[in-house]
Amino acid sequence: MTEADIAAYKRNGYHFPIRVMSPSDASENLAKLEAFERMHGGSIPGKLKIKSHLLLTWVYTMVSHPTVLDAVEDVLGPDILCWNSSFFIKNANDPAHVTWHQDSTYWGLSKPDVCSAWIALTPANEQNGVMKIIPGSHEFGQLDHEDTFAGDNLLARGQRLVDPPNEEAAVSLNLDPGEISLHHIMSVHGSKPNETDQRRIGFAIRYAAPHVRLMGNIRDSALLVRGKDRYGHFDVEYGPKTDMDSDAIIHHTKVMENRAKVKYAGTGQDYS
Numbered sequence: 511m512t513e514a515d516i517a518a519y520k521r522n523g524y525h526f527p528i529r530v531m532s533p534s535d536a537s538e539n540l541a542k543l544e545a546f547e548r549m550h551g552g553s554i555p556g557k558l559k560i561k562s563h564l565l566l567t568w569v570y571t572m573v574s575h576p577t578v579l580d581a582v583e584d585v586l587g588p589d590i591l592c593w594n595s596s597f598f599i600k601n602a603n604d605p606a607h608v609t610w611h612q613d614s615t616y617w618g619l620s621k622p623d624v625c626s627a628w629i630a631l632t633p634a635n636e637q638n639g640v641m642k643i644i645p646g647s648h649e650f651g652q653l654d655h656e657d658t659f660a661g662d663n664l665l666a667r668g669q670r671l672v673d674p675p676n677e678e679a680a681v682s683l684n685l686d687p688g689e690i691s692l693h694h695i696m697s698v699h700g701s702k703p704n705e706t707d708q709r710r711i712g713f714a715i716r717y718a719a720p721h722v723r724l725m726g727n728i729r730d731s732a733l734l735v736r737g738k739d740r741y742g743h744f745d746v747e748y749g750p751k752t753d754m755d756s757d758a759i760i761h762h763t764k765v766m767e768n769r770a771k772v773k774y775a776g777t778g779q780d781y782s
């Protein structure tokens with residue numbers, strides 16, 4: 511990013527669009543996702559939507575993509591952990607949506623040196639439920655949220671801000687396939703349903719600087735994607751040798767069981 515782009519990220523809590531791959535590379539990733547979905551009977555199961563970079567080589571390639579990491583390095587510095595990843599899929603005419611929230615709310619991380627890169631595998635626009643963000647909201651501090659566990663909400667706990675923001679202030683992070691937006695862990699964001707006949711698909715990658723730690727008693731794991739981890743706050747994750755190889759499946763299962771303890775802490779829900 512340019513100096514001006516970095517300044518804009520710091521001021522606004524997001525920056526977009528940044529081209530990280532060609533439209534044809536994005537379509538190739540989309541085709542691989544859709545082939546994987548077909549193998550699973552039409553939609554990617556919830557458990558496989560999360561941290562699939564530990565299972566699928568082409569997803570691993572996205573989280574370690576040098577151009578994505580160059581942009582992330584501009585905001586987090588030279589040492590970068592990939593802490594999580596998730597597909598955000600809205601099918602054609604899908605009521606699925608994301609309520610206004612801050613990512614920081616339930617992630618349990620000690621410092622806000624955490625940034626999401628959202629890769630567009632399809633266009634993301636006003637009609638199909640683009641992600642919207644409130645400029646400067648990363649400076650609002652931690653706001654109160656409530657859980658809804660609403661079925662059409664793409665967030666694990668259906669969490670939403672108790673006091674919704676002024677939507678007129680929101681900026682739409684419109685993207686073409688192969689572009690990303692970056693957003694800060696404290697930024698207020700959300701998205702509406704897809705009202706078009708085409709799917710809207712994004713892949714969100716959560717990157718953290720290694721000095722960030724998980725609070726509480728549970729130890730989490732992460733994948734070092736650039737530089738060095740001089741802190742060792744996270745157990746070491748590794749990528750798959752081939753798509754869904756048996757070691758990768760065992761590794762992913764263990765990582766996900768552990769993550770669930772963190773994610774659903776205090777809700778009475780569990781991962782299974």
Ligand SMILES: O=C(O)CCC(=O)C(=O)O
Binds near residue numbers: 639
């Ligand atoms: O994909 C969406 O609509 C929302 C994604 C989101 O909330 C996130 O990446 O943090």
